Amino acid sequence: MTDALTFPPLLYGEPATGGAFEHACLRATTGCDAGLVAYAKGTTTLEAALVFAPEVPLGKAMAMLPACGIGFQNALGVLAPPEVAVHLDWEGGIRVNGASCGQLRVLASSTDPEAVPDWLVVGFRLPLLPEDDRxxxxxxxxxxxxxxxxxxxxxxxxxxxxxxxxHWITRWDAEGTRPLHGEWRGLAHGMGEETTRNGLTGTFLGVDEDFGMLLRDSETTHLIPLTTLLEDTP
Structure with a gap:
C-alpha cells in the first residue's frame, strides 16, 4: 500500500490497524526498522507513534519522550492560530490553552535504566473533538x-x-540534552507548583540531566526518573 503522507528522510509511515501506539509496539517487537511512524486518523482523534532503536542506555534514551513532546508543540505552534498556547506536562500530557488535550505515551523492550533497549516507542493521542456531549x-x-x-x-x-x-532528535544526537532542556523548560506546565507523583507531594522544581522530576518537599528533594512513566506491554 502506498503511503499518502510525506515524512522526512529516515522516517516512514504506516497506517495502524487499531491504535497507533499498540501497532507501533507490535511492529517493534517483530523487528521493524527504526523510524516507523504508525498513525491512525479518525474523525474525532489523531494518533501517531514513532519506533526508535536506541544506542544508549534506557535512562538516556528516555529523552525521546520530551523530544517528541517538543516536536508536537512546535508543529502545532506553527499550524495553530498565534493566540493558541501549547504546553507540556512532565508525565507526557499535552495542554492547549491550559487544559488537558491529549497524552504522550512511552514503552520500551526493557525497564532497566542501565540497559540498552532493543526498541523504544513514543506515541501520542490527540482529541480533535470533545469526547462526549457535555x-x-x-x-x-x-x-x-x-x-x-x-x-x-x-x-x-x-x-x-x-x-x-x-529535528530535535538530530540535535540531541549531535549536541546532547542541553538544547532539549532549554526548549522544554519554556514549554513545561506546572513548574514551581505543588504536585503529586509516585505517592510524593512537593514542589516541582525542574528536571535533572535525564529529565527526571525534581520534587521538593519539606525535608528533601526527591528524584523521580522518567523511566517511571514507561507503560506495561500492551
Whole structure:
C-alpha cells in the first residue's frame, strides 16, 4: 500500500490497524526498522507513534519522550492560530490553552535504566473533538478543534510532528540534552507548583540531566526518573 503522507528522510509511515501506539509496539517487537511512524486518523482523534532503536542506555534514551513532546508543540505552534498556547506536562500530557488535550505515551523492550533497549516507542493521542456531549462538565479537558484550531489539518499536523521531532532528535544526537532542556523548560506546565507523583507531594522544581522530576518537599528533594512513566506491554 502506498503511503499518502510525506515524512522526512529516515522516517516512514504506516497506517495502524487499531491504535497507533499498540501497532507501533507490535511492529517493534517483530523487528521493524527504526523510524516507523504508525498513525491512525479518525474523525474525532489523531494518533501517531514513532519506533526508535536506541544506542544508549534506557535512562538516556528516555529523552525521546520530551523530544517528541517538543516536536508536537512546535508543529502545532506553527499550524495553530498565534493566540493558541501549547504546553507540556512532565508525565507526557499535552495542554492547549491550559487544559488537558491529549497524552504522550512511552514503552520500551526493557525497564532497566542501565540497559540498552532493543526498541523504544513514543506515541501520542490527540482529541480533535470533545469526547462526549457535555464538555462543560470537564473544564480541565479540551479538544483541538474546540480551542480555535478547526482549520488545522490533522494530516499536516502529523507530518509536521514527524519533521519537528526528527529535528530535535538530530540535535540531541549531535549536541546532547542541553538544547532539549532549554526548549522544554519554556514549554513545561506546572513548574514551581505543588504536585503529586509516585505517592510524593512537593514542589516541582525542574528536571535533572535525564529529565527526571525534581520534587521538593519539606525535608528533601526527591528524584523521580522518567523511566517511571514507561507503560506495561500492551
Amino acid at each position: 464538555p462543560g462538565d470537564r473544564p480541565d479537558r479540551t479538544s483541538l478543534f474546540a480551542e480555535g484550531c478547526a482549520d488545522v489539518d490533522p494530516t499536516a499536523l502529523l507530518e509536521a510532528w514527524a519533521r519537528h521531532t526528527l
